[in-house]
Amino acid sequence: MKYFITLAIIVSITLSAISQNPDIDQKVDSVLNLMTLDEKIGQMAQAEKGALENIYDISYYSLGSLLSGGGSSPASNTLQGWINMYDNYQSIALESRLGIPLIYGIDAVHGHNNVYGAVIFPHNIGIGCTWNPELVKTANQIVAKEVAATGIDWTFSPCITVPQNERWGRTYEGFGETSEIQKIMSGASIDGLQGSDLSNPETILACAKHFVGDGGTINGIDQGNTIVTEQILRELHMAGYIDAINLEVGSIMASYNSWNGVKLHGHDYLLTDVLKNELGFNGFIVSDWKGVDQVNEDYRDAVKRSINAGIDMVMVPDRYIYFISILKSLVQDNEVSIERIDDAVKRILKQKFLLNLFDEPFTNNSLASSFGSVAHRNIAKQTVRESMVLLNAKNDVLPLQKNNKKILVAGKLASDLGAQCGGWTISWQGSNGNITEGTNILTGIQNLAESSEVIYSENGNYNNPVDVAVVVIGENPYAEGAGDRVSLNIDMGDINLIKNIKEKGIPVVAVLISGRPMIISEIMPYTDAFIAAWLPG
Numbered sequence: 001m002k003y004f005i006t007l008a009i010i011v012s013i014t015l016s017a018i019s020q021n022p023d024i025d026q027k028v029d030s031v032l033n034l035m036t037l038d039e040k041i042g043q044m045a046q047a048e049k050g051a052l053e054n055i056y057d058i059s060y061y062s063l064g065s066l067l068s069g070g071g072s073s074p075a076s077n078t079l080q081g082w083i084n085m086y087d088n089y090q091s092i093a094l095e096s097r098l099g100i101p102l103i104y105g106i107d108a109v110h111g112h113n114n115v116y117g118a119v120i121f122p123h124n125i126g127i128g129c130t131w132n133p134e135l136v137k138t139a140n141q142i143v144a145k146e147v148a149a150t151g152i153d154w155t156f157s158p159c160i161t162v163p164q165n166e167r168w169g170r171t172y173e174g175f176g177e178t179s180e181i182q183k184i185m186s187g188a189s190i191d192g193l194q195g196s197d198l199s200n201p202e203t204i205l206a207c208a209k210h211f212v213g214d215g216g217t218i219n220g221i222d223q224g225n226t227i228v229t230e231q232i233l234r235e236l237h238m239a240g241y242i243d244a245i246n247l248e249v250g251s252i253m254a255s256y257n258s259w260n261g262v263k264l265h266g267h268d269y270l271l272t273d274v275l276k277n278e279l280g281f282n283g284f285i286v287s288d289w290k291g292v293d294q295v296n297e298d299y300r301d302a303v304k305r306s307i308n309a310g311i312d313m314v315m316v317p318d319r320y321i322y323f324i325s326i327l328k329s330l331v332q333d334n335e336v337s338i339e340r341i342d343d344a345v346k347r348i349l350k351q352k353f354l355l356n357l358f359d360e361p362f363t364n365n366s367l368a369s370s371f372g373s374v375a376h377r378n379i380a381k382q383t384v385r386e387s388m389v390l391l392n393a394k395n396d397v398l399p400l401q402k403n404n405k406k407i408l409v410a411g412k413l414a415s416d417l418g419a420q421c422g423g424w425t426i427s428w429q430g431s432n433g434n435i436t437e438g439t440n441i442l443t444g445i446q447n448l449a450e451s452s453e454v455i456y457s458e459n460g461n462y463n464n465p466v467d468v469a470v471v472v473i474g475e476n477p478y479a480e481g482a483g484d485r486v487s488l489n490i491d492m493g494d495i496n497l498i499k500n501i502k503e504k505g506i507p508v509v510a511v512l513i514s515g516r517p518m519i520i521s522e523i524m525p526y527t528d529a530f531i532a533a534w535l536p537g
Contacts (some may be wrong), residue, residue, distance in 0.1 A: 027358075028349045032342060034098055038062065040345045041327050044307075046105065046286065048072060048317035049089065058089060059096040061324055064348055065154075065313060067105040068114055069289065070428025070479065077116045077426075079150060079371050083363045086151030090361050101361040103205070103352055105286075108155040109173065110537060111380070112146040113425045117372045117437050119146060119380050119537075120421050124159060124185070125515060126387030126534035128175030133188035139383050140192025142376045144204045149371045151363035153355050154205040156253060156286075158189035160240035161210065163516075165220030169483020172422060172515030172535055174215055182240035190247045198250065199356035201364040208244040210255030210288060212270060213237045222481050223256035223294075233259065242279060250283040250351045254311060256291055266295035266302070271310030284312035284347035291315065300326050307336050312344035372437065380537060389532040391520075397468060397507045397528040400445070405452040407445065408506065410460040410497060411472035413513050414442040420513050422535035423479030430477030438537070441472055441511065460501045469506045471498050473523075474513035488519045495523050502526040 032040075042062030049066045057063065066089055074085040086104060093102040110127075112118035121127070121139055130136060140158075147155055159173040160182045175185040186208065193206040213233055217224030226233070241252070254271065255264040264270060265287055275281050287306065292314050295302040303326050306314070316323050330336040352358065370376060390398075400407060413419045416432050417440045423430040439447070446454045455462055460471070473494035490512075502508050509529040512518065517532075524530060 024350055024353050027353050028346050031098065031100070031349055032346055035345070037328060037331060037338075037341070038324075039096075039098060039100075040341050041324050041331075043100065043345050043348050044313055044327065044341070045320045045324055046313050046315045046317065047320040049085075051316075051318035051320075053321065055089075056092060056095075057321070058092045058102065059094075061320065062096045062098070062100060063093070063102065063320065064100075065103045065105060067315065067317065069317065070107055070424055071114065071426065073114055077114075079115070079117065079368060082115060082150035082152070083365070083368075087362050090151070094361060100349075101352060101357040103154050103348070103355070103357065104152045105154040105156055105207075106147065106152050107157070107424060108143055108147045108152075109157045109159065109424050110535075111143055112150065113421075115146075115150060116426065119143075119372055119376045120425060120436065120438060121380050121383055121537050122387045123172040123422055123424075123515065123535040123537070124175045125172040126536060127383070128181045128185055129389055129532075129534070130383060130386040131181075131184075132386055133184050135379075135383060135386060136185055136188040137192040138379055140189045141195070141202070142379055144193045144195075145202045145367055146371050146376065147204050148202055148364065149367035152204070153357065154207065154251070155193065156207045156209060157193070158186050158206065159209050160186040160244065161215035162237050162240070163215040163220075165215075165217070166488055166516040166518075167485050168215065168217070168220035169222055169478055169485070169515075170214070170480050171220075171483075179236050179239035183243045186240045187243045187247055190244055190249050194248070194250065198351075198354040201360070202367065205250040205351055205355060206244075207251040207253050207286065208241055208249050209253035210257070211241060211252050211264065211275060211285075212255060213259050213264070214255040214257045217257050220484065222484050225258045225261060227260055241275070245279050245281050248282070250354065251286055252281060252283060253286050253288055254291060256288050256294065263295050265291045265311060266305040266309050268309040276310060282347070283351060284344065285310055286313040287311050287315045289315050289317055300330070303327055304330050304335050307340060307344070312347050384536040387534060387536065389534075391530040391532055392524060392527060393529040395507060395528050397509055400468065400470070400509070401452060402449055403451040405467040406465065407449065407452055407454050408460070408462055408466040408469040408501070409442050409445060409454060409456045409472070410458065410462075410469055410501060411494070411511075412458050413474055414470070414472035414511075415440050415456065415458075418477055419474070420533070420536050422477050422515055423483065425477070425537075429479045429482055432476060441470075441533075445470065460497050466506055468509060469501045470509045470511060471501060472511045472513060473497065474511075474518075475515060478515070483515065488516070490518055490520060490523055498523055498526050
């Protein structure tokens with residue numbers, strides 16, 4: 001017993017001395033030199049918090065990271081509930097032999113969207129339409145601050161995909177269909193999330209995703225095959241990553257898709273030769289959710305190929321014990337070199353030091369007061385204003401008059417907060433209804449109207465005279481996979497709703513809620529104004 005107490009004291013003193021060393025790389029090397037093979041491999045494993053077999057596995061296996069997937073929240077989905085959860089996990093991580101802190105990841109892709117009451121910003125397709133990188137930077141500073149307020153240090157954002165087929169269910173995660181807009185907006189996003197100093201308590205680690213070509217799959221099939229030349233891959237799909245690397249993005253997520261038939265998670269040329277060596281990426285590469293599993297049906301071979309290809313941290317997410325045993329055996333059998341393991345762990349530890357997690361591992365409670373605040377929501381409002389696209393306006397139907405008019409609001413989505421937030425909101429796929437705090441379109445119009453009367457009829461069946469109708473149409477929430485579509489046509493029920501109202505002689509303002517451009521030619525002749533509102537949050 002005396003030996004173990006003495007060892008713990010020595011380790012504690014050693015780590016304390018390391019943390020005072022001003023040179024990050026020297027700190028990393030010093031910690032690495034203290035680590036066993038088991039501890040190194042543990043740092044390379046990321047488990048979903050809900051899949052932990054035992055909460056103390058965090059310290060027993062020296063796990064490097066936990067994540068909350070879409071909809072994975074503590075029992076109390078509140079600010080304090082998240083703080084308590086994070087600090088509890090972190091305290092257990094610090095009980096490991098070396099006391100290496102966790103880095104906790106989450107898909108905060110348009111605000112801290114798993115958390116009830118957080119500010120929900122427009123999805124990236126709307127962000128791209130602002131063409132205002134300064135505003136986008138400010139919006140992401142708010143996202144970082146609200147994520148940090150819950151203790152979490154890392155977001156799997158921004159998505160800098162370049163969607164080429166709107167049938168793809170992740171189209172709304174990209175800023176637009178050109179490399180130009182990805183470069184502008186991804187740079188602003190990373191700058192907002194990471195700032196100039198990751199040790200600042202209001203900043204978090206960003207993750208550029210998904211490397212590379214995820215938006216170019218044949219027929220827009222999610223996780224499909226991107227068949228393009230290397231020149232197109234570089235010029236169209238890779239351009240945003242170069243800017244991200246220049247901004248020192250701390251992590252990059254490998255993509256599910258294949259490039260010309262080869263899965264990205266096992267693509268050593270793109271992950272190591274190009275991304276790390278040629279482009280000089282110094283952060284760490286994290287896999288996508290079970291992305292390693294797709295490299296080969298034989299899990300051992302899949303792990304071998306992915307780690308050797310350049311994956312540094314594996315989002316397991318539910319069989320971390322098995323993954324750790326497999327990777328250890330691969331090293332012992334000389335199928336994965338210890339040099340590859342050391343490189344991966346050094347990359348992970350470096351970001352933890354840059355985040356100052358060794359010295360300040362717990363939640364900074366000074367950030368709680370601004371979480372979901374009016375000031376934050378005002379920035380989100382401005383982002384929504386600048387994201388909307390007015391496709392058509394005639395007959396002086398806009399702006400709506402606040403006084404002395406009768407305004408009919410129609411369409412089931414007009415009063416649906418969940419629909420205007422879209423996927424990746426509170427739950428993975430999102431859902432309809434009042435899923436969090438916010439203002440739906442109907443309530444927004446009612447709040448702004450002064451003496452004008454606002455009448456709501458979901459199906460548009462209102463026979464008294466009105467001056468104008470605002471008809472909200474579009475898509476219900478979805479996320480990856482489930483959002484893939486064959487047709488981009490507007491739902492026939494929405495078309496008939498607008499036609500019926502217009503045929504009564506009422507001027508119609510159509511508001512389209514959608515995660516992608518849609519075919520509107522059949523509906524445009526029946527509108528006096530048409531607004532693409534995307535997914536405004």
